[in-house]
Amino acid sequence: MTVSVGGALDEILHPASADFRSLPDLIGGLMDRLADRTPLRGGALWLQDMGTLVLAQDRAGGRVCWTADGDPNEAAADPEAVVVPITYADAPVGEMRLVLDRAPDGAAPEAPILHDVARQCGYLAKRYEVRRWAERRFGRPLMMVGMSPALRELDAFLEQAAHSALPVLLTGEFGTEKAPLAAAIHGCGPRRDGPFVQVNGADPAGTPADWFARAAGGTLFLSGVDEMTPALQGQIVQHMPSQLGQWLDAPGGWTLSAAGAGSGMSGGMEGPRVIASTTADLRRLAEDGRFSRPLLAELDFLCATVPPLRDRPADIEPLVLAALERHGGRADETRTDELIALCKAHSWPENLFELERVIARLAVMTGGRPIRHGDVRRHAPWMVGGAMPADPGAAAHPAGHAEAAPVVPPASSPADHWVRCALTRDQGALTRLHGGLRKALMFLGERFADPITLDELSRQAHVSPSHLSYLFRTELQTSFKGLLGRIRIHKARELLAADRRLPITEVAMSVGYGDLSHFEKSFRRLVGESPREYRRNLAEPAARG
Structure with missing residues (x-):
């Protein structure tokens, strides 16, 4: 059996991430899937703080699986x-x-996927070590959950960044x-036993001099540094030794070693x-003059x-399962x-x-029973977008009842995020554009x-219509008209939910539609049902409650 490294790693990691x-x-599930995709006939895995797993047949003599029971010496003694x-930060x-089974010609099998899996085992072991450390230190078991490629890149960043003393910027x-x-960067590095001082940039307590003094020997975390006032930004600079030689004295008394790390004060x-x-x-x-260069x-x-x-998307299910466990639901x-x-x-x-x-x-709110479409509609209606469950009584099923077929609402679009940003004037998101x-x-x-019109909007934006259209497509993955339509329908849903007696014609006119037929077609296309059905379905859960 040949294994494609790129795709096979995702196939192994994603299903295992729910464990x-x-x-x-987690490691057992990962290794089970490795055994399904590589020609393994035996093996053992040892990991610090976990012990040993052994590849063995189940009791019925069927498929092989990884188990804590078995003799690890059998694999260790096999000359083949x-x-x-498994390493982390070269340790x-x-x-x-x-x-592994040999090829028919007797050649030893090539399995580069094994080294990738070993690397992920090292990353996972470190995540759980940080979780235990954070629970002791902060009283909260902080841990990144999921195995998407993007999160694995953060694992690799953490491995390298934790052992440096250079400043870190997280966006x-x-x-x-x-x-x-x-917190993980601090907890994985040599300063883990030192202080970890977090400062809220939007409403900081104390002064930069206090922060640096309290964080001496540890880490100073400036959370939301973009929200700090220009005056505070200037004061922070006064207490940081310059890695770049912007100032030659030592602000705050700190000095730099040749490696660029803070080497201490006179005390x-x-x-x-x-x-x-x-x-x-x-x-x-900084280019706009709104942050200190x-x-x-x-x-x-x-x-x-x-x-x-x-x-x-691959991280959603493990994140949901972890949140359910944290809040009392199995x-x-x-x-x-x-x-x-x-x-x-x-x-x-x-x-x-x-x-x-x-x-x-x-x-x-569901009291430990299976969470169904009707429950989400009742307690988080903005997630449903108007789609109805296949069984209107699904929310009332007892725990032992067979599940109805899953019902998927109209697919959400990345443009929906920008709809909310436009309506709430979310500066944190908008400033990135x-x-x-x-x-x-x-x-x-x-x-x-x-x-x-696009011409009018381009005048407001101070760019040409063609360039503005290009920006909508490349940065928002939608068109100007597409986003405007989504904003209008979003506001229409709010009006329908807020005032059940407001005529639908008035709702349409309030959000910019002069033609009722056009409004109803647009609403059905984006929401999955007509405005009347949407309003009626919003009322049904309340009536049942």
Whole structure:
């Protein structure tokens, strides 16, 4: 059996990522899938803090599986065993000893996938180590969940960045895992026993002098550095030793070693490492004169972007299952295909923060029974978009009842995220866009009910119509008319839900439609049902409650 490394790694990792409760469960599931895709006839895996798993037949003599029961010495003694080390940051943390079938011509099999799997085992072991450390340190078991390619890239970044003393800049939308990643960088590095001081950029307590003093010998985490005032940005610079020689004295008394690390003060205290997070593009803000160029230059050394959930569909299911477990529901009893389909279709504009709130609400309000389409419609109606469950009584099924076929609502689009950004004037997200496109979205969010043409919008954005059209396609993956239509229908749904007696004709006119027929066709295309059906279906769960 031949294995394609690129695709096979995803096939092995993604199904295994749901087995998140413990490291042995996760590694065991991963190795089970490896055994299905490579010519293994025996083997053992040893990992620090976990012990040993052995490849053996199940008791019925059927398929082989990885189990904690068995004799690891059998694989170790086989002279044909392939030894694959498991390392993290160049340090050994485990080992795989695998016995593979030879090819018909007697040649030893080539299995490059084994080294990729070993690397992932090292990353997973470190995630669980950080989880235990964070629970002791912060009282919260912080851990990145999922195995999408984007999250695996963050694992690789963490492995290298943790052992450096250089500043780190983490960029990501509101609600992404920037704070857990910052804590992991601290917890995986040589300063893990030192202080970890987090400062809220929007409402900081104390002064930069206090922050640097409290974080001495550890890490200073500037959370939301883009929200700090210009005065604070200037004060931070006064307390950071310059990695670039922007100033030759030593602000705050810190000095730099030849390697660029803070080597301490006259009193023997080691200077803090600085990690900063931002939801905005700091380079663009600096170009516009809205962020300190000297501070950005000192922060912009080791950089990572935490991707939004809409770009990580493979991570949605393990994140949902982990949230269910955190909030008192057993994932194997409450998870349904309907719930996972709805979660994968949603764009999650507030990312992990929104997912955590929604799943916590569903776990509590459903009382431990399977979470179905009707439950989501009742407790998180914005996720459903008007699609009805196949069985209107699905929400009332007891735990032991067979599941209905999963119902998938009209697919969410990345454009839905920009609809919310335009209507809420989300500066954190909008500042990442081209300046002309940002002005266009703010205008659409405010004047969506007016008759707007591309020419008029381009004048508001101070760019040509052709260039504005290009920006919509390349940065938002939609057209100007497509986004305007989604904004209008989004507002129409809000009006229909807020006032059940408001005539539908008036709703259509309020959001910019002069033709009722055009409004109803647009509504059905984007929502999946007519405005009347949408309003009626909103009322039904309340009537049943």
